Amino acid sequence: xxxxxxxxxxxxxxxxxxxxxxxxxxxxxxxxxxxxxxxxxxxxxxxxxxxxxxxxxxxxxxxxxxxxxxxxxxxxxxxxxxxxxxxxxxxxxxxxxxxxxxxxxxxxxxxxx
Amino acid sequence: xxxxxxxxxxxxxxxxxxxxxxxxxxxxxxxxxxxxxxxxxxxxxxxxxxxxxxxxxxxxxxxxxxxxxxxxxxxxxxxxxxxxxxxxxxxxxxxxxxxxxxxxxxxxxxxxxxxxxxxxxxxxxxxxxxxxxxxxxxxxxxxxxxxxxxxxxxxxxxxxxxxxxx
Numbered sequence: 547x548x549x550x551x552x553x554x555x556x557x558x559x560x561x562x563x564x565x566x567x568x569x570x571x572x573x574x575x576x577x578x579x580x581x582x583x584x585x586x587x588x589x590x591x592x593x594x595x596x597x598x599x600x601x602x603x604x605x606x607x608x609x610x611x612x613x614x615x616x617x618x619x620x621x622x623x624x625x626x627x628x629x630x631x632x633x634x635x636x637x638x639x640x641x642x643x644x645x646x647x648x649x650x651x652x653x654x655x656x657x658x659x
Numbered sequence: 660x661x662x663x664x665x666x667x668x669x670x671x672x673x674x675x676x677x678x679x680x681x682x683x684x685x686x687x688x689x690x691x692x693x694x695x696x697x698x699x700x701x702x703x704x705x706x707x708x709x710x711x712x713x714x715x716x717x718x719x720x721x722x723x724x725x726x727x728x729x730x731x732x733x734x735x736x737x738x739x740x741x742x743x744x745x746x747x748x749x750x751x752x753x754x755x756x757x758x759x760x761x762x763x764x765x766x767x768x769x770x771x772x773x774x775x776x777x778x779x780x781x782x783x784x785x786x787x788x789x790x791x792x793x794x795x796x797x798x799x800x801x802x803x804x805x806x807x808x809x810x811x812x813x814x815x816x817x818x819x820x821x822x823x824x825x
Contacts (some may be wrong), residue, residue: 563677563705635672644666644706645696649688652696 556623559603564588569605569619576609576618588638682788690779693786696752697775723747729753742770743798752776757790769793 559655560566564586571577571585582593597617600606604623670684686693696702700717708731710713715737716730721744722797728741739760756770774789 635670638672638682638684639668639670640709641683641707642670643708646666646686648686648696648702648706649686649692651687652692652702653738 556603556605556627559605560598560627562596562599564592565600567623568593568596568600572606572617572619574619576616578614578616582617678792680790682790683785684788685785687782688784689782690750690777690784693777693784694753695751698747698749703729707731708738720744721747730760742773743767745772746774750777751779766793 560569567586568582573584577585579590579593579597582588582597583590586593588596597606601608605620606617607620609618668685670682673681673683696706697720698719700719703719704714704717707729712731712733714729714731715800716728717741718729718770719725719727720762723744725744727744728739730737730739732738740757741760742756742758744753744755746752746797753774754772754774756767757773758764758770770793772793773792774791776787776789778785778787
């Protein structure tokens with residue numbers, strides 16, 4: 547079966563803006579498809595399609611309660627993405643801390659002539 | 660008294676849109692000095708890259724339309740970037756393009772565009788670096804690495820979600 551590049555893992559799943567909007571809309575709560583349709587302004591089929599992708603990669607979990615399906619974010623699966631953002635921030639910090647040190651050095655009075 | 664390192668680790672990354680990111684960092688230095696550190700080869704070589712980097716090329720033609728190129732050797736790997744200065748309003752604003760040389764060249768019109776603004780208040784200069792990827796193809800090439808997509812999720816929201824749900 548052909549691999550679909552947008553659905554193979556959590557990283558590629560969130561490359562799609564609508565899915566990031568959905569994750570934001572679900573937030574830290576538990577919501578139904580109907581509530582998500584209201585919150586993100588997509589049609590029900592679109593929301594269902596994106597939720598299907600997010601479920602397939604494990605970023606979203608579902609709980610069935612009678613006639614309702616309740617969706618929530620699966621935090622641990624988001625962790626690798628979160629860690630990568632942190633890594634990116636660390637890389638920038640390393641570079642800018644060196645600039646910080648240089649600026650301090652350039653402004654420091656000559657200590658040992 | 661000069662205190663070194665009290666702002667270490669304070670750079671903040673935010674994500675204003677799908678194609679952009681922002682880096683914000685304050686420095687205890689006048690804007691003029693920060694601008695010089697960004698645009699003078701002798702100074703660039705003292706902070707850009709890594710402590711262990713060997714500099715091979717550091718060329719800066721500081722005028723609008725002028726080219727720049729940095730190449731360092733890091734653990735037997737040559738890492739190069741180059742681009743063009745688009746706007747130079749020192750010491751408060753500059754715009755340039757910046758292309759990593761380790762991937763196929765998309766042509767200068769598709770290089771990511773960086774805008775740095777330097778705001779000085781009471782001797783503290785806040786640098787805001789705005790990086791905008793310029794085409795879908797170029798952005799998708801980065802997305803295909805499976806890396807930058809993570810960056811495009813709103814960082815603060817993500818942190819809330821991870822902490823709440825972990």
